[in-house]
Amino acid sequence: MHHHTADLYTRNISGCGLSGMMSLTGERVDGRGIRDSIALLHDRSNGLGGGFAAYGIYPDFPRHFAFHIMYYSADAKDAAEKALDTGFDCARDERIPTRLVEGVADPPLLWRYFATPKPEAVAQSQSASDEDFVLREVMRINAEVSDAYVFSSGQNMGAFKGVGYAEDIADFYRLEDYQAYIWIAHGRFPTNTPGWWAGAHPFTLLDWAVVHNGEISSYGINKRYLEMFGYRCTMRTDTEVMAYLLDLLVRRHGLPIEVACKVIAPPFWKAVDRMEPEQRDLYRALRQVYASALVNGPFAIIFAHRDGMVGVNDRIKLRPMVAARKDDFLYISSEEAAIRAMCANPDTVWSPRAGEPVIGCRGQDVSTSAPLVSSTEVAHATA
Amino acid sequence: MPQLDLDTRDALAGAEAEFAPDHTRPRADVVPLYSPPEFVWRNDTERCRRCKRCVMQCGWRALSWQDRVGADHNKCVGCHRCEAMCPEKCIVVAPNPQHYKPHALWSVTHRKNVWKQGDTGGVLLTGMGNDAPYQVIFDHLVLDACQVTNPSIDPLREPMELRTFLGRKPERVELDAGPGSALALKTRLDPNLEIATPIVFAPMSYGSISLPAQKAIAMAAAECGILWNTGEGGLHEDLRPYAHCAVVQCASGRFGVHAGYFNAGAAVEIKIGQGAKPGIGGHLPGEKVSLEVSQTRMIPVGSDALSPAPQHDIYSIEDLRQLIYAIKEATDYAKPVCVKIAAVHNVAAIASGIVRAGADIIYLDGFRGGTGAAPTVIRDHLGIPVEIAVAVVDERLRQEGIRNQASLIAAGGIRSSADMAKAIALGADAVAIGTAALLALGCTLCQKCYTGRCSWGICTQDPELTRRIDPLVGARRIANLVRAWSAELEEILGALGLNAVESLRGSKERLRGLDVDPSTLDVLGVKPAGVGA
Numbered sequence: 001m002h003h004h005t006a007d008l009y010t011r012n013i014s015g016c017g018l019s020g021m022m023s024l025t026g027e028r029v030d031g032r033g034i035r036d037s038i039a040l041l042h043d044r045s046n047g048l049g050g051g052f053a054a055y056g057i058y059p060d061f062p063r064h065f066a067f068h069i070m071y072y073s074a075d076a077k078d079a080a081e082k083a084l085d086t087g088f089d090c091a092r093d094e095r096i097p098t099r100l101v102e103g104v105a106d107p108p109l110l111w112r113y114f115a116t117p118k119p120e121a122v123a124q125s126q127s128a129s130d131e132d133f134v135l136r137e138v139m140r141i142n143a144e145v146s147d148a149y150v151f152s153s154g155q156n157m158g159a160f161k162g163v164g165y166a167e168d169i170a171d172f173y174r175l176e177d178y179q180a181y182i183w184i185a186h187g188r189f190p191t192n193t194p195g196w197w198a199g200a201h202p203f204t205l206l207d208w209a210v211v212h213n214g215e216i217s218s219y220g221i222n223k224r225y226l227e228m229f230g231y232r233c234t235m236r237t238d239t240e241v242m243a244y245l246l247d248l249l250v251r252r253h254g255l256p257i258e259v260a261c262k263v264i265a266p267p268f269w270k271a272v273d274r275m276e277p278e279q280r281d282l283y284r285a286l287r288q289v290y291a292s293a294l295v296n297g298p299f300a301i302i303f304a305h306r307d308g309m310v311g312v313n314d315r316i317k318l319r320p321m322v323a324a325r326k327d328d329f330l331y332i333s334s335e336e337a338a339i340r341a342m343c344a345n346p347d348t349v350w351s352p353r354a355g356e357p358v359i360g361c362r363g364q365d366v367s368t369s370a371p372l373v374s375s376t377e378v379a380h381a382t383a
Numbered sequence: 384m385p386q387l388d389l390d391t392r393d394a395l396a397g398a399e400a401e402f403a404p405d406h407t408r409p410r411a412d413v414v415p416l417y418s419p420p421e422f423v424w425r426n427d428t429e430r431c432r433r434c435k436r437c438v439m440q441c442g443w444r445a446l447s448w449q450d451r452v453g454a455d456h457n458k459c460v461g462c463h464r465c466e467a468m469c470p471e472k473c474i475v476v477a478p479n480p481q482h483y484k485p486h487a488l489w490s491v492t493h494r495k496n497v498w499k500q501g502d503t504g505g506v507l508l509t510g511m512g513n514d515a516p517y518q519v520i521f522d523h524l525v526l527d528a529c530q531v532t533n534p535s536i537d538p539l540r541e542p543m544e545l546r547t548f549l550g551r552k553p554e555r556v557e558l559d560a561g562p563g564s565a566l567a568l569k570t571r572l573d574p575n576l577e578i579a580t581p582i583v584f585a586p587m588s589y590g591s592i593s594l595p596a597q598k599a600i601a602m603a604a605a606e607c608g609i610l611w612n613t614g615e616g617g618l619h620e621d622l623r624p625y626a627h628c629a630v631v632q633c634a635s636g637r638f639g640v641h642a643g644y645f646n647a648g649a650a651v652e653i654k655i656g657q658g659a660k661p662g663i664g665g666h667l668p669g670e671k672v673s674l675e676v677s678q679t680r681m682i683p684v685g686s687d688a689l690s691p692a693p694q695h696d697i698y699s700i701e702d703l704r705q706l707i708y709a710i711k712e713a714t715d716y717a718k719p720v721c722v723k724i725a726a727v728h729n730v731a732a733i734a735s736g737i738v739r740a741g742a743d744i745i746y747l748d749g750f751r752g753g754t755g756a757a758p759t760v761i762r763d764h765l766g767i768p769v770e771i772a773v774a775v776v777d778e779r780l781r782q783e784g785i786r787n788q789a790s791l792i793a794a795g796g797i798r799s800s801a802d803m804a805k806a807i808a809l810g811a812d813a814v815a816i817g818t819a820a821l822l823a824l825g826c827t828l829c830q831k832c833y834t835g836r837c838s839w840g841i842c843t844q845d846p847e848l849t850r851r852i853d854p855l856v857g858a859r860r861i862a863n864l865v866r867a868w869s870a871e872l873e874e875i876l877g878a879l880g881l882n883a884v885e886s887l888r889g890s891k892e893r894l895r896g897l898d899v900d901p902s903t904l905d906v907l908g909v910k911p912a913g914v915g916a
């Protein structure tokens with residue numbers, strides 16, 4: 001059990017701006033719209049971090065895990081590739097295309113790999129699935145290979161991030177060249193910074209990508225809870241716990257996304273006590289079992305996965321979040337103006353209530369209230 | 384040397400044998416008592432209205448009446464009951480100002496203990512918790528607060544949630560399709576105890592404390608939506624109405640234990656150890672075993688109720704498992720089983736074994752925990768602080784991936800809502816309070832509970848004394864305490880930017896150490912003050 005206090009320094013707090021867009025029909029659009037949207041939120045960041053995640057960008061490698069890795073030394077690349085080689089068959093690897101941009105300085109070496117796990121390696125590691133194996137390997141590289149950081153590891157998706165204003169990061173990564181059905185973006189305002197490219201948002205793990213505005217006041221316990229399930233928080237920011245919580249709750253524990261949102265931002269007991277018995281039992285059970293997964297403190301997050309995009313606020317809405325619809329597109333952002341920067345005339349614009357997720361799912365309509373509770377209200381005590 | 388004939392020699396040897404006890408143990412009546420009085424009693428005779436109330440109030444009979452109040456300072460324990468009850472407020476009970484030449488090694492306490500043992504030749508007894516000047520770790524931990532980057536939450540305007548569940552939880556929740564598009568719960572949860580605030584009352588048996596005192600605690604528990612604990616004294620008939628919020632204890636003496644008793648309570652607690660006296664059983668002197676105590680405990684009137692040090696059917700962890708499951712069988716798996724242990728060096732491994740043996744709750748009693756009676760040497764020198772115990776047990780259970788299988792109750796020296804918040808941040812699900820509840824009832828911590836003469840009517844069975852507690856008034860005072868601490872906990876959570884207590888639980892990130900040595904900080908898993916995130 002022995003550990004040293006030096007190991008405990010893990011976190012860097014920040015504020016920020018967020019934007020996201022999604023085509024509910026799977027139509028792909030390039031990265032200019034999301035760039036303009038996050039550019040409008042320039043003042044919500046301070047040039048110390050910006051980033052994007054895009055889904056549907058690698059149609060040539062839809063089943064391969066696309067690893068985006070940043071290297072701060074040549075040795076790191078060798079070491080990480082050695083680790084990848086033992087576990088994966090790599091179909092292609094290449095430098096991630098970038099261009100020189102004023103305002104983006106000192107990038108690390110950025111490389112991407114399209115790889116599939118070797119079945120024998122998966123079996124040998126006793127992983128339950130390819131995903132579990134990828135998870136394990138990503139955690140291992142990030143924790144153990146110094147100067148190497150896997151910042152994206154999903155299929156047919158990728159994260160692009162770095163130190164700079166988000167719009168400059170978009171230009172740096174040439175996002176206009178990618179076509180995606182989901183784009184999420186983040187401009188960061190860290191209160192202190194190690195000038196750390198891996199610390200920019202989004203945080204990703206497998207197909208999950210999370211952008212976050214807030215400071216997780218429950219970080220300490222969320223982190224310790226996740227450690228019980230083998231997650232290792234190495235990115236020195238609280239946002240990564242969001243990504244890992246979603247992975248745990250949705251992928252590993254099989255909870256529907258709307259239920260996972262109710263774990264992260266549960267309704268108040270007052271509201272639960274008023275529910276019909278079956279729903280009450282369900283919410284009580286969720287709260288009892290997942291008490292340590294409750295994310296407390298101010299947050300607005302947008303997270304995405306291969307089938308959709310979700311926006312959710314903390315349970316008393318301490319950070320801004322607005323949503324809008326236009327035809328088959330769903331938009332979520334910190335500010336309405338940033339939505340109008342990518343969609344001038346939305347059909348509807350609304351401000352989701354505290355703890356009420358906005359869930360966009362490919363091929364389905366947007367759901368905005370707690371779907372578990374059809375008959376009675378899940379009125380939040382603060383509403 | 385003169386030769387003795389055999390007869391003479393045998394006769395002398397026999398005589399020696401006969402008198403041997405007297406050689407090794409001088410008779411008390413020839414030993415003058417050197418121990419000085421601890422307190423001096425004075426009253427302002429000008430103001431004294433000669434009502435004799437003080438004389439009647441003193442449970443230790445230190446005061447007498449001969450035209451005016453006379454005090455036997457030697458008998459005064461400094462309980463301050465007379466002072467509080469004097470209508471003229473003209474009494475002062477002060478420490479004996481007698482001054483001994485200072486000695487850094489031989490403290491006056493050490494000297495007094497030696498004098499007392501010279502007087503009596505016995506094991507020194509005491510009551511309440513360890514009063515030795517060890518570092519109080521709670522006082523060297525500070526809590527975080529929100530500034531700018533995250534907002535604090537105003538507990539007067541926003542909801543704050545303290546509701547807590549004690550008991551085993553599954554690792555995950557599984558769902559089924561319910562009616563329509565709704566989802567239904569598939570996982571069957573083990574029984575959990577729901578408490579409105581993360582406080583429970585510590586076990587204090589009927590026998591060690593008076594019935595009105597226990598009733599006051601039970602009523603307060605019912606009112607506050609929390610739990611009280613029978614201790615190892617059985618469940619008195621008068622307290623049946625409060626059984627729904629009682630934890631019924633099964634300790635080594637098995638006093639008052641039967642299947643009906645197990646089923647009467649909300650949960651069953653197996654007491655292995657007590658923080659104030661790890662490794663020692665409960666001691667209830669025969670003087671405190673009145674008719675009613677005897678009926679509740681199911682022992683003869685006036686007999687010493689000396690619980691064995693170990694439970695004689697638990698000599699190993701597998702034996703404990705059998706008892707846990709015997710109790711679960713007896714209660715049809717409807718009640719959580721708690722195991723109470725004293726915090727000792729190896730507490731993390733012991734706790735892990737107890738969880739694996741099937742316990743749903745672990746009650747960790749630190750070495751500051753209170754008691755009705757304990758040998759002073761045991762109370763003051765055995766065990767470890769609860770702060771450390773909670774931190775290492777929580778960490779161990781997490782490392783083993785079994786933290787969800789049991790809840791942790793931290794006890795032993797929880798003096799304030801701040802201690803409670805810190806214990807929770809170190810990993811406790813709830814805290815237990817014993818001494819604090821008795822203080823709310825009037826106890827002044829004179830530490831003489833073992834005498835059975837408590838002037839405040841708490842630790843006594845003398846009807847003259849016990850009737851001083853009106854359970855209704857006592858319950859009000861104790862419930863007020865619980866309410867006050869809960870409100871303060873909400874203030875703390877608000878300052879931390881949290882609106883649910885579970886977000887503080889185990890969140891050592893919100894603690895910093897001040898003046899704690901680095902190795903202790905490592906054990907606690909807490910960073911030193913001045914280090915940010």
Ligand code: SF4
Pocket residue numbers: 426430431432433434435436437438452468469470471472473474
């Ligand atoms: S209680 Fe006070 S006023 Fe009454 S006899 Fe004692 S000292 Fe005097």
Ligand code: SF4
Pocket residue numbers: 424440441442443444445446458459460461462463464465466476838
């Ligand atoms: S009541 Fe208490 S303080 Fe007063 S004389 Fe008796 S023992 Fe001393």
Ligand code: SF4
Pocket residue numbers: 462510511821825826827828829830831832833836837838839840841842
């Ligand atoms: S309960 Fe009574 S005897 Fe025990 S310390 Fe408190 S006042 Fe003294």
